[in-house]
Amino acid sequence: MKKILVTGGAGYKGCVLVPKLLSAGYTVTVYDLMFFGAEGLPRHPALTVVRGDIRDTPALAAALRGAETVIHMACISNDPSFELDPGLSRAINYDCFEPMVLASREAGVRRFIYVSTSSVYGVSESPDVTEEHPLVPLTDYNKYKGLCEPILLRYQSPSFTTVILRPATVCGYSPRTRLDLSVNILTNLAVNQRRITVFGGSQKRPNIHIEDITDLYAQLVETPERLIAGEIFNAAYQNHSISELAMMVRRVVEQEMPEKAPIEIVTSPTNDLRSYHVSSRKIKERLGFVPKRSVEDAVRDLCRAFKEGRLPNSLSDDRYFNVKTVKKAATA
DSSP states (O other), X not given: OOEEEEETTTSTTHHHHHHHHHHTTOEEEEEEOOTTOSTTSOOOTTEEXXXXXXXXXXXXXXXXXXXXXXXXXXSOOSXXXXXXXXXXXXXXXXXXXXXXHHHHHHTTOXXXXXXXXXXXXXXXXXXXXXXXXXXXXXXXXXXXXXXXXXXXXXXXXXXXXXXXXXXXXXXXXOTTOOSSSHHHXXXXXXXXXXXXXXXXXXXXXXXXXXXXXHHXXXXXXXXXXXXXXXXXXXXXXXXXXXXXXXXHHHHHHHHHOGGXXXXXXXXXXXXOOOBOOBOOHHHHHHHOOOOOOOHHHHHHHHHHHHHTTSSTTTXXXXXXXXXXXXXXXXXX
């Protein structure tokens, strides 16, 4: 069975991705700092969970033994979390990246899938931001995610396939749900406060359902090398303004949970100016990847989780919010 190492595999996307890889017959090693624990991962004979730091290259090298593929998702994963300790965040998101790539290659890994972010584009008035668009990061988080990309591409070779994804903002339910992502934030507020606060509103943001993006990561494990070697792909589905997202969320929540109606939408100013409309034409034409689920589907999934009691204390529990959890771990 092919062995896959997933960094950050106990996080929001990892807890949806790892079961898919196991179901496909792979042996999986999750390598994660466990800021959020590993409760969202299944128990499975083909799964090994390692509590490890990607800055610890020798420990990572040991975990890499026998792996054919690396899916690298581990990072300090949003702007507020990054800013808590910029030195630590840079060390995790950037400084250890090249040593990790080298350790992977030296361990015999044949494919390295790097999960970057579409937020590297910053602000753009282009009607469709393609992979060739200049990177104009507005924050250090965006900057260092982007700076890792050319490092990885330098190591592309016939024996070491490298591919970079720039995913849109992910939405939907996970066994380790984040409620600090745009659609998830709006849904949590609609369900539990019956009042959605929109910061700004005109900013355009691409989104993709968590089931679709994790399907893509699993697909890339077996995609022929000639299609992905040394390539960068945007991975998005629906591009909407924040105001449009709020209206979509209100409509779906009022349909799924009529007792919550009417839900109010309030607009406030913001300093977060990131705005871009991402094109996913390349990944559709090259790999045939077309998302199957909508933002509305993500909201429905979250509503179902709320109704079934799977997201208790969602407004106050730190585990749903990366910045609160990272801050608690840093001060522990």
